[in-house]
Structures are given as structure tokens and as C-alpha cells.
Amino acid sequence: MKAQVSRVLPGQEIGVDEQRELAVDGLTPARVMRPQSPQELAEGLQALSATSAAAVVHGGDTQIGLGSRPARYDVALSTTRLSRLLEHEPADLTCRAEAGMRVGDLQAILRAHGQRLPLDPPRPEKATLGGMVAANSSGLSRARYGGVRDWVIGIAVAYPNGVIARAGGKVVKNVAGYDLMKLHTGALGTLGVIVELNFKVQTTPEADDTMLGHFDQRGDALAAGRWLARQYLAPAAITVLDREVLQECGLTADWRWTLAIRLEGYRREVEIARDQAAAAVRDHAGRVESEPAPAPARFWESVRDWxxxxxxxxxxxxxxxxxxxxxxxxxxxxxxxxxxxxxxxxxxxxxxxxxxxxxxxxxxxxxxxxxxxxxxxxxxxxxDELDIFGPPPPGFALMRELKRTLDPNAILNPGRFVGGI
Amino acid sequence: MVGERYAFTDPYEVRLYQYDASPETALPDAVVIPGSAEEVAQVARICAEEGVPIVARSGASSLCGGTVPVEGGVVITFARMDHILEIDLENLRAVVEPGVVNLALSQVLRPRGFYYVPDPSSQGACTIGGNVGTNAGGPHTLLYGVTVNHVTGLEVALTTGELLQLGPGKASELSGYDLTGLLCGSEGTMAIVTKIWVRLTPVPPVSKTLLAVFDDVTTASNAVSTVIASGILPAAIEMMDHLSIQAVEAASHAGYPLDAGAVLLLEVDGIAEVAGDVARRMAECCRAEGAREVRLARDEAERQALWKGRKGAFSAMGRLSPDFYVMDGVVPRTRLPATLDAIGKISERTGFKICNVFHAGDGNLHPLVLFDGFKEGEYEQVLRIGDEILKLCADQGGSITGEHGIGLEKRENIRYVFSDQDLSVMDQVRRVFDPGLRMNPGKVFPAAGGEAKPAVRMPAGKTTGRAGPGDEIWV
Incomplete structure (x- = not known):
């Protein structure tokens, strides 16, 4: 019976090993689609719609566990072959890339020009741009620089009816038409499959520094972090880690709680921000770590990936x-x-x-x-025993209707999102 | 429902609500001034049930006819819903009603060390509700982003009469589709905003403002790119060309040099120990690109005078011409020289003077075509020029609006940047919120079967858009 179904489904048949690799929450697909162009992807969606087969969309699979168990899963749809950088004009501080491009690959290109996308999702060497947007995975600097929704300026999405439609554009300031970038950010690919993204990018700050403060009480560490968050020279990242988490991230401390602070900015700014952060730690009954953190970049990567x-x-x-x-x-x-x-x-x-x-x-x-x-x-x-998202958010009736409108046969990640969307 | 005092249909009384800051007018059938979100929701429901258009309006500073009730119906205005409901500095949020004037919020916050960042030039008149409708920008978007980047939650009234609270509000995120983000900039075509949660930001300790003087707009444009490429993160970079300077200096006496080909107004925010140094680096960039003079505003008074000149630029145009027509195109920053050059050629070819006052750091152009509306045929010609400039911006990889919105004015031009398929998805999204298309009808989307051509007409006896020194029109 399974084999018979497979024959009418779009995509290529796959072996047991690949099935296991593409399994999601214990469900395995019968087929896989790895389109090489947005057009091919859109045609694939149309074919899926025709058979009402359900697809789970895969990028780098770093966040594939996010969401409820799929209600159905027939075909794995991978965007990883859509991996080209399409435009990057350094002087415009913008770029355009296919959704399957690895975040780390884009960052490497930007870095060569002294620029970066100030989004830092876990495992950037695997994570794709499309997956980062669909999972709304911003990294640790959201409070300072904004999250995914603040850096995506344009989008192209393949919809289940086979249409590829755009919104936004490649300029940093643009209010023409609806901001559908927002609609697809954090939507877990339930309304369409992102095929292309335009981003604003940022000049990499001149200097950075890392500081650790140790605390007996978690409340003090949090209060110090909260105070810093409200200052003009707010740190780029502020995290409070318990002793075991700190250890998993490669550092040790005798104290129960550690406040890890990353500072970024012009060199002099960072120096002053460091004094400010040290004062905040002391004012909240903490102790400033006197030893410089060994390999701070690797530490922050570990925190992020944690x-x-x-x-x-x-x-x-x-x-x-x-x-x-x-x-x-x-x-x-x-x-x-x-x-x-x-x-x-x-x-x-x-x-x-x-x-x-x-x-x-x-x-x-x-x-x-x-x-x-x-x-x-x-x-x-x-x-199955955990209510993944909790009660549906306000406006859920509209969300369900948006889903019905754009994906009427519920072929995209069915059952994975809030309220069973 | 809202009380007799706050609803009127008398043709004489509703006349006040027929226009905004754009040239277009249309009379509403009724005007309602609700006092609460519940009243807004009831009006929305009744309008939808009766099939009557409903248009939300507050400051009415729209430059694209966004609040003109082009299909008649009910205009809701937020004059009574102008309260700051909560200021929560601990959580960096304020909760406001839609009728709160943009500047009023920051004036309340600043003494406490915080502000609401988006500062459109009309901030003394435009409201936060209207800002959400157009996703308003302003000079400081370069570093800080636009309205949507500072809005974390909305309460909205739907045509069903429902009131919904959307978005994370005081939290930073919430699972589900980001309807808050979607509604920002939707120009009142899907829902009516009745309450807004905004993010508050610490006031920069110091802002340093530079005036850089150039012989022409091309060298000034190059200086913009050089500053950006140098790694500096300026808070704002504004440009004015020769013609604009004449008007602005006459009106503001801020010290803009009358013989300059172009000036840049550059600003950097920061701590005292750093801002001066960064300002010096920006000055060096400008000199390296051929600025003949770079001046640092010596004190806050001088800085404010420069900004007052810039933000009052449109009003000042009345000194040059009885009428002007303003556009809001955007191009990638690197395309500024080519675009300005092409606009200059259009001016030469048509004989109409075109001023350029704009947010250079974002590539957000505001060409102003000067004309006399009482001269037969001039207005029609000007609309064709506007159309040509928008097409030019689109062809350069840009957009036809950076902050003013599509409104009524550019609904046909939207085809320069979006295909039928793009628009069809947007239309489907709109219908989820407003299946009867009663919310601000006739805006954003092209008329069925319409072609890309200017949509607005100069109504007989039209006086709006004729800016004298006493009038206030912003961009």
C-alpha cells in the first residue's frame, strides 16, 4: 500500500537511510524533493497540492524539532539546493540570497567586507537563511539589534498554488504593499515556502569585549542584566547561566550564577561600557571575574548553540x-x-x-x-503529552483563515504550528 | 452610540474631513469621533453590515491621499482617543491610544531619559496611530529603523466588531503569525488600530550634527557612500540640493549657505567621549570627497536650527513656487548619483523646477516638482513627471514609496514594483481581515483593470498643496 501511494506522489523515492535522516518527530517521508530553482520548487508545491500530499519543509534541520508533531508527512521538501547569493552591494548594506543558503556562508562573505547580519542563529554552518526566518531564530543579540523581523527587507515565497510572489524589496526603507515578510517570519513554513530573502546588513562594530560577573542569587544576576538593558550603552548580549550550563559552554565558576555580557561598539565605547557593566555587577552583589574569558568567541558560540x-x-x-x-x-x-x-x-x-x-x-x-x-x-x-504552544494566541481565528486562504489543502507542515495550524 | 456631539453628517461640517496633506479630496458621508476602542469596533461592525466604507484618520498629514474617503462613507477620527495610557520604563514600553501625537509622546518621555525613536518630519501633527498605518519613517530610520521596528503590539478593531489584542506587547515575541508586523503599514485597509504598544529607547547622551557643503549633488552622494563604507553608523544623513537650500534658508535662517550646490546634514548619536570623534571622522570623509566646508553645530540651539530648517523644508517651498508636488521614491544608496542626474534631466527637458530634499542615508528621495496649479495643464504635466520619477526609482532597483505610503496617489504605480501575482497574494491577505473591502477602500491596490498611470486629479478650486510660509507641510 505504501509503495502504491509513493508512485503518485511528487518527488524522488528514497531509501531507508535517507528516510531516517529526514524523519521528523518519528514520522518518515516516502519521498524527497530537492528543487534546484525557486521555479522548480513552486512546481513541486503545485504537484503536492494536486495530490494533497503533505510536505515538511527542511532547511539545515537545526530547528526541525520546533513545533508540534506533523499531522501528516508524505514528502520532505528541502531548500538546501537553493543556496546562491544573488546580490550583495557592500555600499548599500543590503544583500539578496536564496533561502537555502547557509547562514554561515552568507556571514563569511559579509565578513570579508567588514559587514555582518546581526542575527546569529545556532549552528550557522548548517542553518539556512530560510529556516532562520521561518523559525524566527535571531540569536543572542535581539534586544540590542532587533530580531529576524527587523532585518528582512524583502521576500519571495512559493505558495501551494505554484505561484511565486514577492513582497518588500531590496531597499532599506520601503512601504509599498503589505509587509508579508512579517507574516512569514516565525510561521514555520506553514503559509508558503520562502525561496529568496533580502536583508539589511550592518557594518561590524569596531571593537568587542566579553565580561563575566558571578552571583549567589539568580535574582541579582537578572536585575543587573535588566539594569544594563535599559542603558544607552546596552550590551550586545546579556545572558544569565547556571553553573552547569556555564560548564557545558566550556567555562567553570564556583558561583551559582554567572552573568555573561558581550559588549560591542566603537573601541572607546566598549571600554566605557565595560566599566558600566562592572559597576552594575558590583551594585547587584556580584563579583566581576578578574580573569579574561578564554576564547570568548567560542564561548558565545557554545551559549548560542546551547x-x-x-x-x-x-x-x-x-x-x-x-x-x-x-x-x-x-x-x-x-x-x-x-x-x-x-x-x-x-x-x-x-x-x-x-x-x-x-x-x-x-x-x-x-x-x-x-x-x-x-x-x-x-x-x-x-x-504528544506536551502542549507545545499552549493556548492559541489572540487573533487565532485570523491566523487559521490566513492558513486556509494561502494553503487550502494544508500541504505545508500541517499540524505543526500554533493551534494545530 | 458615541453621543450626538461626536457624530455628524452635515455637509458643511464634514467638509473639514475631505482632505489630507495630498492634493486629492472627497467628501465623507459622516464623521465619527469615538471615545473608546469599543466604540470604534461598533462603528466598524455597523459600517461593514451596512456596506459603508470606513476610513480611519487622525493627523491627516498623509501626502498620498491615504485618509481621503474616496468612496465616501464614515471617517473615524481619533481626536478624543489621544491618551498615553501607560509608561512602563522598567519594561521599556509605552501603551498609547492612536490619536497621541508623535512628538507629544517623546516630550513626555525625554525628561525621564527615554524616547520613542521614529520622528517623521510631521511629528508635531501626525499621530502614532497614523504612523502605524503608514509604517512611518523619518530622518533617523537609518540607524534605528521605522515604525514597525518599534511597535510590539496592537489592539485592533475588525469589521466584525471584534477587538483583538495582537503581538507580544510587553514581551519580546509571541508564537503565531506576526499580525502586528503585517498591519503596520497596511494603511488602514485591514483593521483599525485602537491601541499601540511601543518600544522605548534610552535617549543618546549626545547628538553631534554636521553641515557639509558641496558644489553639487553627485559629490555629496559620493560622500554619503564614503561615510557608510568607513564603518561609521550615522544616526541620520539628510541632503538638500541648491534649490531647496534657497527656500529653507529664507524660511529658517539656520545658516545654510545659499551658494552651495548641495548640503548634507549628518548626525551621530553617542556618548560624549565618542560622538565628537565620530563626527570628526564623518567630516574627514566629507572633505575627502570634496566638501568645501564642514561645520559642526556648536550647541543645541544651532543643531535645532539646522533640523528645524530641514524638517520645515516643504513648508518653505511656498517661497519658491505657489504649488509643489512631492514624491517619495527610494533607490539603493549607490544609485543616488545616477537617479539625481536623471531627475535633473527630466527637469531640464520639461522646464519644471525640481527640488531634492531627502533622507540620503536610506536612499529615500523626496523630489518636489514646483508648479502653478492655476496655470492650465500644469498639474497634469506634473503628475506625468511624478510618474516618470517613480518609474525611474523602480527601474533603479528601488521602491515607489519609502515612508509616505501608496494611498490613493500611487495605487496604479504599485505595478512598477509588484506583479499581478504579488498583488494577488496581498489581496488575499487583505480579504481575510476585511472580506467586504470596506476598510479604507480605493487605496493601496490598483483599480480593477487599471493601468499604471497617475490616479489623482486636481479638484476644482483646490488650494491644499499651495504652501505659504505660514502653512505647515512636512516630509
Whole structure:
């Protein structure tokens, strides 16, 4: 029966090994599509629509665990062959690339011109630009530089009806037409498949520095971070890590909590910001680490990649107001690992599957409607017992209607997004 | 429902609501001044049920006919919904009603060390609600982004009469489609905003402003690229050409040199220890590109005078010409010299003077075509010139609007940047929110079967757009 279905599905048949590689939450596809052009991808979507087969869209698969278990999964649709840089005019501080280009490849090209995209999703050597946008994966500097939604200035999307449509453009300031870039950011590919993206880019700051502060009390570390976030010379990244997380990221400390601060800017600015950060640590009963952090770049990469979680653990993600974060983390017991970003009011909490359901309930209770807690990653066996996104967000009826309108046969990542979209 | 005092249909009274800062006018059938979000939602529902168009309007500083009720119906104006509801410095947010004037918010915040960043030149009159509608920009978008980058949540009224609170508000993100982002810049065609959560930013300790004087716009454009390429992150780079300087200096007496071919106004924000140094580096870039003079504003008064001149540039044009027609094209920064050159050629060919006052750092042009609306046929000619300039911007890889919006004026020109397929997806999205197309109808999208051509007409007896020194028109 399976084989018979395969014959009418678009895409190439795949062997068992590849099936396993492309498995999502325990479901395996019968076929794979690896289009080499946006046009071919759009035609593939049309073919999928004709058979009402469901596709899960794959980029670098760094965030493929995000979302609920797919309701159906017949075909894996990979964007990784759409990997070309299409335009980069350094003097315009803009670029245009195909969605399957690796984030790290783009950053390497920009770096050669003293520029960067100030988005830093985990595993940039694997993660694709399209996946970064679809997963709204901004990295650790969101509070200072903005997130994905602030840097995408144009988009081309292939829709299930086979149409490729654009929005935005290649200039940094543009209000012509609707901002559909926003609609597809964080949409997990449920409305269309991103095939091309235009970005603003940034001149890489002249200087950077890393500072660590150690604390007995998590509340003090968070308060120091929150204070820094409200200063004009706010750090580029502020994270609060528990001792075990710090160790997993390659550093050790005797203290229970560490505030890791990354400073960026003109050289003199960074020096002054460092003094400001040191004062903030001391004013909040912390101790400034006197030794310079060894290999700070690698440390920050580890912190960033830590936010992907682990195979056999559940990773919860809380987003609240800056002042609302503490109470949400407070409900996590000593058996959970915590990494918080006080400047954006977000925190990752990693917990064993057995304790996840209870902790998720407690954290959602603590958020009290002024934010949310979602499951960022969970082992397949735990997925069905966890309410991944929690209650549907306000405006859900409109979201469902948008989905029905743009993907009427629900062929794109069905069941993965909020409220079962 | 809103009280007799706050709703009127008398043709004489509604006349005040027939226009905005664009040349187009159309009379509404009724004007409603609701006092609450609930009232807005009820009006929206009743209008939808009765099949009556509904147009939201506040400051009415739209330069593209965005608030002109072109199909009649009900105009909702937010004169009574002008309250700052909450300022939460701890969480870097303010919650405001749509009728709050942009500048008023920052004036309340600044003494406390924070501000709301987007500062369109009309900020003394335009409202945050209107800013959301057009995704307004201003001179400081270069470093800080536009309205959508500073809006984290919206409460909106739908045609169903529902009130929805969208977006993360005081949090930084929320799962689900980013409807807040989608609605920013949708020009009131999908929903009516009744409350806005905005991000607050610490005020820069110091802002240094430079005036760089050039012999022509090409060298000034090159200086813009040089500054950007040097690694400096300026807060703003504005340009004025020779003709603009004449008008601006006559009106502002800010010290703009009358014999200059072009001037750049460059600003850098920062801490005192750094800003002066960065300003010096910017000055060096300008000199290296041939600036004949670079002046640093000595004090806040001089700095404010320069900015007042710039932000009042449009009003000042009344000194040069009885009427002007303003555009809002965008080109990639590197295409500025070629585009300005082409605009100069259009001016020579047609005999119409064209001023350029614009956000050079973003490549956001504001060419102003000077004309006399009482001369037979001039207005029609000017519209054709405008059309040609927008086409030029699109052909350079740019856009037909950077911050003013499509509105009524450019609904046909939108085809220069989007295909039928692009527009069809946008139309499908719009219909999810407003299936009956009652929200600000006749805007953004081309008329069915329309061709790319100027859409606005000069109404008889039209006086708006004739800016005298006493009038206030901004860009």
C-alpha cells in the first residue's frame, strides 16, 4: 500500500537511510524533493497540492524539532539546493540570497567586507537563511539589534498554488504593499515556502569585549542584566547561566550564577561600557571575574548553540516582559538547567522529559497571560503529552483563515504550528 | 452610540474631513469621533453590515491621499482617543491610544531619559496611530529603523466588531503569525488600530550634527557612500540640493549657505567621549570627497536650527513656487548619483523646477516638482513627471514609496514594483481581515483593470498643496 501511494506522489523515492535522516518527530517521508530553482520548487508545491500530499519543509534541520508533531508527512521538501547569493552591494548594506543558503556562508562573505547580519542563529554552518526566518531564530543579540523581523527587507515565497510572489524589496526603507515578510517570519513554513530573502546588513562594530560577573542569587544576576538593558550603552548580549550550563559552554565558576555580557561598539565605547557593566555587577552583589574569558568567541558560540537543547531532554522557552521573567524561572527546580536573557525577557529551561509536563504547567501559571512558554524541543516520545504552544494566541481565528486562504489543502507542515495550524 | 456631539453628517461640517496633506479630496458621508476602542469596533461592525466604507484618520498629514474617503462613507477620527495610557520604563514600553501625537509622546518621555525613536518630519501633527498605518519613517530610520521596528503590539478593531489584542506587547515575541508586523503599514485597509504598544529607547547622551557643503549633488552622494563604507553608523544623513537650500534658508535662517550646490546634514548619536570623534571622522570623509566646508553645530540651539530648517523644508517651498508636488521614491544608496542626474534631466527637458530634499542615508528621495496649479495643464504635466520619477526609482532597483505610503496617489504605480501575482497574494491577505473591502477602500491596490498611470486629479478650486510660509507641510 505504501509503495502504491509513493508512485503518485511528487518527488524522488528514497531509501531507508535517507528516510531516517529526514524523519521528523518519528514520522518518515516516502519521498524527497530537492528543487534546484525557486521555479522548480513552486512546481513541486503545485504537484503536492494536486495530490494533497503533505510536505515538511527542511532547511539545515537545526530547528526541525520546533513545533508540534506533523499531522501528516508524505514528502520532505528541502531548500538546501537553493543556496546562491544573488546580490550583495557592500555600499548599500543590503544583500539578496536564496533561502537555502547557509547562514554561515552568507556571514563569511559579509565578513570579508567588514559587514555582518546581526542575527546569529545556532549552528550557522548548517542553518539556512530560510529556516532562520521561518523559525524566527535571531540569536543572542535581539534586544540590542532587533530580531529576524527587523532585518528582512524583502521576500519571495512559493505558495501551494505554484505561484511565486514577492513582497518588500531590496531597499532599506520601503512601504509599498503589505509587509508579508512579517507574516512569514516565525510561521514555520506553514503559509508558503520562502525561496529568496533580502536583508539589511550592518557594518561590524569596531571593537568587542566579553565580561563575566558571578552571583549567589539568580535574582541579582537578572536585575543587573535588566539594569544594563535599559542603558544607552546596552550590551550586545546579556545572558544569565547556571553553573552547569556555564560548564557545558566550556567555562567553570564556583558561583551559582554567572552573568555573561558581550559588549560591542566603537573601541572607546566598549571600554566605557565595560566599566558600566562592572559597576552594575558590583551594585547587584556580584563579583566581576578578574580573569579574561578564554576564547570568548567560542564561548558565545557554545551559549548560542546551547539554546538548541539536547536530544533526550525537553527545552522550554519563556518570553515575558523584562520584569516578569524572574517569577517564571523561579518555578523551575534545581533539576532544570536555566539560561536567561534578561534584556529580552526570555529564558530557556532544560528539563528531563519526566518532569517536563509539570514544569510547563507551573511556568505557564507564572506567566499569567503576560507572555508565553513554549516547548522548543522534546524527544518524540514526549511530544504528544506536551502542549507545545499552549493556548492559541489572540487573533487565532485570523491566523487559521490566513492558513486556509494561502494553503487550502494544508500541504505545508500541517499540524505543526500554533493551534494545530 | 458615541453621543450626538461626536457624530455628524452635515455637509458643511464634514467638509473639514475631505482632505489630507495630498492634493486629492472627497467628501465623507459622516464623521465619527469615538471615545473608546469599543466604540470604534461598533462603528466598524455597523459600517461593514451596512456596506459603508470606513476610513480611519487622525493627523491627516498623509501626502498620498491615504485618509481621503474616496468612496465616501464614515471617517473615524481619533481626536478624543489621544491618551498615553501607560509608561512602563522598567519594561521599556509605552501603551498609547492612536490619536497621541508623535512628538507629544517623546516630550513626555525625554525628561525621564527615554524616547520613542521614529520622528517623521510631521511629528508635531501626525499621530502614532497614523504612523502605524503608514509604517512611518523619518530622518533617523537609518540607524534605528521605522515604525514597525518599534511597535510590539496592537489592539485592533475588525469589521466584525471584534477587538483583538495582537503581538507580544510587553514581551519580546509571541508564537503565531506576526499580525502586528503585517498591519503596520497596511494603511488602514485591514483593521483599525485602537491601541499601540511601543518600544522605548534610552535617549543618546549626545547628538553631534554636521553641515557639509558641496558644489553639487553627485559629490555629496559620493560622500554619503564614503561615510557608510568607513564603518561609521550615522544616526541620520539628510541632503538638500541648491534649490531647496534657497527656500529653507529664507524660511529658517539656520545658516545654510545659499551658494552651495548641495548640503548634507549628518548626525551621530553617542556618548560624549565618542560622538565628537565620530563626527570628526564623518567630516574627514566629507572633505575627502570634496566638501568645501564642514561645520559642526556648536550647541543645541544651532543643531535645532539646522533640523528645524530641514524638517520645515516643504513648508518653505511656498517661497519658491505657489504649488509643489512631492514624491517619495527610494533607490539603493549607490544609485543616488545616477537617479539625481536623471531627475535633473527630466527637469531640464520639461522646464519644471525640481527640488531634492531627502533622507540620503536610506536612499529615500523626496523630489518636489514646483508648479502653478492655476496655470492650465500644469498639474497634469506634473503628475506625468511624478510618474516618470517613480518609474525611474523602480527601474533603479528601488521602491515607489519609502515612508509616505501608496494611498490613493500611487495605487496604479504599485505595478512598477509588484506583479499581478504579488498583488494577488496581498489581496488575499487583505480579504481575510476585511472580506467586504470596506476598510479604507480605493487605496493601496490598483483599480480593477487599471493601468499604471497617475490616479489623482486636481479638484476644482483646490488650494491644499499651495504652501505659504505660514502653512505647515512636512516630509
Amino acid at each position: 539554546t538548541l537543547g539536547q536530544d533526550e531532554a525537553v527545552l522550554l522557552y519563556a518570553t515575558t516582559s523584562l520584569s516578569g521573567l524572574s517569577p517564571v524561572i523561579d518555578v523551575a527546580g534545581s533539576d532544570s538547567r536555566v539560561m536567561a536573557e534578561p534584556a529580552s525577557g526570555t529564558a530557556y529551561v532544560r528539563v528531563a522529559p519526566g518532569a517536563a509536563v509539570g514544569l510547563l504547567d507551573r511556568m505557564r501559571g507564572a506567566v499569567k497571560g503576560s507572555g508565553q512558554v513554549v516547548v522548543r524541543r522534546a524527544p518524540t516520545a514526549s511530544k
